[in-house]
Each structure stands twice: as structure tokens, then as C-alpha cells.
Amino acid sequence: MQYEAVIGLETHCQLKTKSKMFCGCANEFGAVPNTNVCPVCLGMPGVLPVPNERALQLTALTGYLLNCEVPGFAKFDRKNYFYPDVSKDYQITQYDFPSTTTGHVDFEFGDGIERVRVTRAHIEEDVGKNNHFAQHSGVDFNRAGVPLLEIVSEPDLRSADMAYEYLNALKDILIYGGISDCDMEKGMVRCDVNISVRPKGEEKLGVKVEIKNMNTFSGVRRAINYEVPRQIETLESGGTLVQETRRWDDVAGITESMRTKEHAHDYRYFPEPDIMPLKPDETWLAEVFSHIVELPLARKQRFVSDYGIPAQDADVFVGNVPLGDFFEQAVEGAKNAKAIANWVINNLQACLIETGTTVDELKFEPAAIRELVAIIDAGTISSKGGQEVFAALFENGGSPAAIVEARGLAQVSDSGELDKWCQDAIDSNPDPADDYRNGKENAINFLKGQVMKASRGKANPQVVGETLAKLLKG
Amino acid sequence: MLHELTLTGLTAKLAAKEVSSREAMQACLERIDAVDGQVNAFMSIDRDDALGQADAVDAALAKGATHAGQPLLGVPVSLKDLFCVKGQPVNCSSKILGDFRSPYDGTVVRKLRDAGAVLFGRINMDEFAMGSSTENSAFGRSNNPWDLERVPGGSSGGCAAAVAAQECFGSIGTDTGGSIRQPAALCGCVGLKPTYGRVSRYGVVAFASSLDQVGPLTRDVRDSATLLGAMAGHDPHDSTSVPTEVPDYVSELGGDLKGIKLGLPGEFLIDGIDPEVRAAFDAAVKQCEELGAEIQEVSMPHTEYGVATYYIVATAEASANLARFDGIRYGDRVDGDDPFSLYCNTRGQGFGEEVKRRIILGTYVLSSGYYDAYYLRAQKVRTLIKRDFEQAFETVDALITPTVPAAAFKAGEKMDDPLQMYLSDIFTISCNLAGTCGISLPCGFTSDPKLPIGLQLIGKPFGESQLLKIADAYEQATPWHTERAAL
């Protein structure tokens, strides 16, 4: 029997805010344990939460970028469970009225574009961090209360690779939108993976297994690649699957049942009485949506179709937004977009990296690259000359024409002078000239080199070739 | 004697430099030494801290500070044991907090200090404000100054007892279902529950977040107005506090009740009201009429559902609010092999029986399969109860009712029957569910023994000014508030 995997992801990512979700402590990674804390995030008696407006703006913005609805009413709820890293022993989250609902993410997968539906993206607070020692554990609450976005996908994913690409696409969107830095090393993104399998063609979902707290995308891919065959083998060997939570053991490369003492989970969600409901109005949303950026996939598609540049070049401009924006200004009204893309990617980007500078710090305008390409294409200078002009531009700014002028880089195409150089080259080198005449076409290259040398590189190589051929065939 | 003065009387003398704040504080401490052995209102007092604060105020007064800017300058005020004061213990009359000391000041504490008050003492209460008698305190009950065999009410019973025993010039309590008004009625003082959102809850250990309000217990209405004025106002640390302007409650006092319409809700005047309480209440209604008020019958058809609604909503919220007392970050830990057993042991031993009962009830009504039947339904009935009030306030300015159906009961009388204890809150509870303001003030005494009887007035949301004005007019026309318990 053929089986298919049905996979859904709950992706948690920390929002890029200055302060925590419900108090003014810094949202900062790597501080000394329990120093970014206050009575509120430590769950001291008598404290109250006040929601961070920026976090709610970023949530609404995410909703927009994930094509979600942003309802006119949302609220916070308490999710009750006892755990040492949950300072109040309830987590403030959004249960039945989240800030965003029903959207989707489009992303490149295989040869085409795939769409994964997003159930919701809601805001909640992160919990503290447990450190484990031989005899006991120790809790650091620096992370407790950091705003956390939970993006829940529909079970639309069918493979480990697809899940992997979805996560990368999601990450790009969140970074693009300025919503999260998505720094995996700092634990800013974490995933719960829901996996089931079913016979192909079957509508009904199989028994769901949840793998909690994955913190790398490659780990997610490997875990799915382990878990799906495991489930299929279990079914094929006549076994049954149980709905359970499993842990991914990255070292052993297996998932295993979490055999913790079975304390029933009953989160007893109810409306958070300490926080008033959210009713985002037009003005507030308009302000939020004024910060909308173009999504990575849309940008790539636009660069390819509008400028006719190759997909790999477009990828560079998606990955490096300021560079892409520079390219867009340079290419305006130009004929040779591909050549401009080459200069921007191969030369400009390399120089920026080498000198550790940014596009903002450039001494020349994007139009200078357009001009540079135009004079190369016109044969005014050689591409080697172009390199020199670019180097001068990068160093001192100015305009390509002025640099060409100042450095006498203009190529000579004038027939009088060229003819003389060519005739001299033929006369001084009879052997290669004879070779050419006897059908050894490559021999002309030596003569070309002599002409270029004589002209100190200023001769237009194409015209030199034509002139030599004409004279030799005389 | 200094301790016999009202808060207003004391401020007059402080302003006139006839007495110092240290003398006032000293008078309270002496009175406490004399009578608190019988009353047991105070759990602890940091005397040096109290006298230090008084000295600081005296220094400020000497430098020209006035009561115009700081209406409580030099006035000793005591706090129920659930207000967070930086560096001071707060126990909520529970064992579970152990030797916890607050790392921060709550907003009410800060505002009272800013108004010049000398804050002192931790006042006994029912554990985590759950109860109507202070018998649920882990540190022993407080006694009613009018009859030490009887309870002072609760949960702010210690506050009411301390005020009635003249151990302080005012006390700050909290009211979730009547916890200020009921003890005020039982001890013969004035207790005000402001409108939800009028006073910040930041720094007040929560019982039921959508019902809790902070309010004053005082010897008379004018004192109540003074304390409310100092505490009220919007607080950015409390999302549920309302940014409505704070009127000058004191300056608006005075006058009679001409043009005031008082609503008499038939549903409150049920069978089972003690005859002496009923008689005192009827006389009070008549008195108001004589002062010019128009009495009008109103209907509050959902009154009888108040107690059931309250015990679902309040316990559900409490079950989450009290989860943090887990022995991890603070409080008395009772260890276990794993976090689960540590939690169960800590909470099993740290909480008293009533608190356990309510947490378990609240946990149950929120649990899977029961949420809709209990919690969601109660939230809907709460809407109906609120509508009763909205409709009544379309035709009347305030409601007039007894505060409690009977005077103070004997200690131990209701301890074995929690449901009967809950039912005694019937007149005060719906005010919290609706979120509006209410006040209890003395309106007579039973004859044998002589025990205070309370009159409740319930005002419109954010109508404290008018409520205090009505209460003051009644108080000025009657002698009850001047009577003192013989200790």
C-alpha cells in the first residue's frame, strides 16, 4: 500500500521588540541569568501584565504578510499548567480569538510554487529556561515574558523537504518584515511538528504524533524523515499507532516516546481578566500596514520578470535587500539589465564585503553603474577599462565619463591610427602574418596582442581584429 | 484621647501643629498595646519603620508641607496583609508565603505615601481574602470589638476591627464579594468598595482579578472620601484601571437628599433577614425619605443568582491567580522528588482548607467538559446581573439595601458549612459582579447583645462622589457612627 505523510507545524518565534511582552524588562539574549527580570515576569504576588503595543503591531504585520485575516476583536487567555519555567504557572496566550487567522504561505519547492495554509498566528509570552544538572534543575527567567509569535500551519505539508522549505520561506518572511531576527543559534525559532500517515487517496487523518521543541530546521527535516517511515512500518507490520508526544534525539537520530509520568493535560483556558480585549481599528491597522514590505518570493518573481535577469541573480537581490534596491535604481531606463546585475553582484558586492561597508556609504549614485555599462556596450572603453573605472568610482566617486576622460581610457576605433598600428604589427612580424595567410587563423591573436601593446590598451580589440583581417587578406 | 479622633479630626490637629505625626503614631501603638491582645487585628507591626515615617512627615511639616497638597500628611493608616510594600513581608494571612518580602511597592501604597500617609502594620484577614469572618486566617481569627466572641466579618475583618477598636485612623482593605462592606457592617464602621477600575490593583495580591477592588475602612464617610481621593486614579501598571478623572470627593460632601432617587430592590428584602436588621433598615429608608430622597421600588430579577455566579467566576480566576504560590521562586517550599510532588506538597501544606476548597472548585469549573456548563454560563449570567443594575440606574441614583442579613455571628458558627457562609454575602456580591461602587455605613444596633447593623448604598459606575454625598447626608442626620465599642 502507498502511504502519504500529513504534516503540520507550530512555529514559535521571538519578536523583535526592545522590551518584553508584559513588562519593561529588556528582550535580550545572553544576559547573566535572572538579571533581565522584574516582579512582573517573575510572577511575584500582586503584579499585573500590560501588553506591549509594538509586539501587537508586529503580530498584525505578520498576519498581513502571511495573507491572514486580522479580526476586529481579539483577546488574551490564560493557559494553565504547572511547570518550573512558567513563572505564574499559567501562560498568557490567545486561545479562541487570536490576533490573526486563516492565511497562507507560498514558497518555492521543487519546480513550482507550493501553498501551505496558515490556521492562525497568535501572540503569547515565552517561558523561562531550565538548565539541567546531575541532581537538580535550575531556572533562569530572563526569557520569561519575551513576546513569542506562534504560527500554526494546516496539515498541508507532505514531506520532510517540503517542511524544510516552508520553514525557510517563513523565516525569510519574518526577517524581511522586521518581525523577528529568527536567530536559530539564540533559540529565537522553535517548532512543534505534528505528523501522521495515511494510505494515499484516503481523506481521513491518521493517528497524530507530536514532536515538541525542535530548534533547527535540519533537525525538523531529519525527525520527519525518521518518523514517517517508522509510522508506515508500524502500520504495515500490523501494529497500531498511539497519539503521543515524542522527543527527537538528534544524536541517535531517532524519535522516542516521552515516558514522563502521565499527568493529564487540561489547560483550562479562560479569558485573561487582567488584560482588556484588543479591537484594532482602521487607523491603528493603517499605521501598521504602512510598514509592509515586499515578500521574498514576490520580489524574486518581479526581478526575474521585470528585468529579465537569471533566477540566481534575483536570489542575491532577495537575500541582500539594499543591494537589490541599488540594482533597481541602477537599472532604471537601462538596456542591459543583465550586465548591470553582473556589475552589482560581482564587483560592487565584492568590494562592499572586502571593505566592510554598506550600500548607504557609497560615494557614487546607482546611475553611475548604468552609465558605466552603457559606455562599455558602446565600445568607448574596454571591459578592462571598465574595471579601472569602477575601482575609481568605488574609491572616490564621480562619474564614469569623467574618469574615462581623466585617465584617457577611451578606446581608439579611428581607422587612420589603427590602420597604422596594424600595418606596423604585420610588417614587424612576418611569420605569424604568413601563418595566418596559410590558414592558421589563431595566428591573428599574436598580432592583435602587438597592436594592443602598441596602443597601450586603448585600441578597440574588435576593430583591431577586423582591421588586421582586412589588411592580411589584402 | 488622640486615638479617638477621626482621620479628618486628626488632620485638622496636624495642620494646626497641635499634634505631631509621631504623637499620632505613638497613640495608635499605645492603643494597639492596650487592646489588640483582645481584638487581634494586627499580625505584625514594624514600629521603628512606622515611627521613622512619622518623623519624616514631621520634618516635612516643619519645613512647610501642607495638607492642601498632601491630604494624609502624618496620618497613620494600616494595610490589609495583601498589599505589597517594598522590603516588608506580605502573607495574605497564609502560611504558604513563608518569610516572603516584597521586592516592590504597589501603586496604592505609593499613592498613599505620596499623599503623606504613615503606612503601618499588616492586618489580619481571611487567607487570600477568601472568607467572611477572618476565621480562615492561618494566624488565628480577629475578634469583633463589640463582642469578642463574635467574628468581625471578612475578609477585611482585621481592618474593620482595627478601625472600630480605634487602633488606626483608617485602614485599607479589598472587596471581591463584600470583603470591605460586610466587615464594616459587622464592626460598625464605614466601608467603601469603589467602582472596578477606580483604584489600581497593581501590588495587591489578587483573589479574583475581575472582581477585586481596593477601598478604605474608616470611622465616618468624610474619612472614606479623603482616603478614596488619595488612592483613586488611572495607573499605567494596571490595564484594567480606568482613565476617568478623580473628583474632589471631600469638597462635594454636604447638603441633603433633595432630588435624589433611591431604589429599593424587592429581591434583596427576602425572608431570612434578621428582624432587628430589617427594622433598622426600614428606619434608615424612612430617614432618607425625611432628608428629601424619593424612594422607588426597583426590580433586580437576577439577584438570587448572584452567589452561584460569584462562586464560579471568583474561584475560577483564583485557581489561576493562586497557581504561582508553588514554592519555586518564593514562599515555604515542601520538597518532593520531582516538581510535581514539590507542587502538591507545598500547596497541600501551605494553603488552608477554604483556599484549597475554592482552588479545587475553580479548577473544576474550568476543566475540560465543564467549562461551558459552569464558567461560560456564569459569565453570561453575570451579564444579566449587570443589566439589572443598568436598568435600575436608568430610574434611580442609588440602591438602598441592608449590607448583610444579620449582625455578627459567633465564631465557629458557620465553619462547618461553607455554603451557608457563602450565602451570607448575598447582598454585597452582585455589586462586584456588576463592577459598580457600594458603601456600608452604620444604621443602628441590635439590642442584646449590642451589635452594629450596616446600611448599604450602591451607586452608579464611577458615581462615588454622589454615593459618598448620600451616605454623608444620612450619617450627618444619625448618631450611629459616633458610637464606639467598649474595650
Next chain:
Amino acid sequence: MANNDFDIHYVANLARIALSPEQEARLAAQLGDILGYVKKLEELDVTGVEPMAHAVPLANVLRTDEVQPSIPQEAALANAPKQANGLFVVPKIVE
């Protein structure tokens, strides 16, 4: 609103409260009475009635994203029953 199936042991575990068998029996009986009493609410028709979660009709009460001072580590840990190396120490958590 059936409450005959009220399982005191299960609910006390959810609430993380250890009870002796005697306490369990007593609380179960008392809570049974209380749950019997709150059945009163079934008498009312609440069709179409909005649930009330807050006593005042405010919305969008938010704070600006600004960092305020935290408290020192000593103050954070001052009340901890057990602490080491700046952490709140708890029995070993098995995840």
C-alpha cells in the same frame, strides 16, 4: 451540569494540591453541595447573552515598547527557597 462524576482526586492533582484521604472525602462532600447549589444557574435562559469577562468596557490598553530597569539578581532571588549560580533551583526536571 452533571456533577455526580466530580473526581476530587483528579481535580486536586490538576490544581497540584496534595490532600489526605480524610480531606478528600470532606472536600468532595462540601463541593458536591456547592455544585448542587450552583445548578440554580440552569434555570436561566442565557441564549444569545454575551459572556462578561471584564467589569468595565475598556479595549486596547497597551504600553509603549520601552525598556524599564529590571531588578538586580540578588533581589530576584532574595525570596527563593533554594538557589545556586543565579538560578532558582528545583528538583530535577525530566523532559
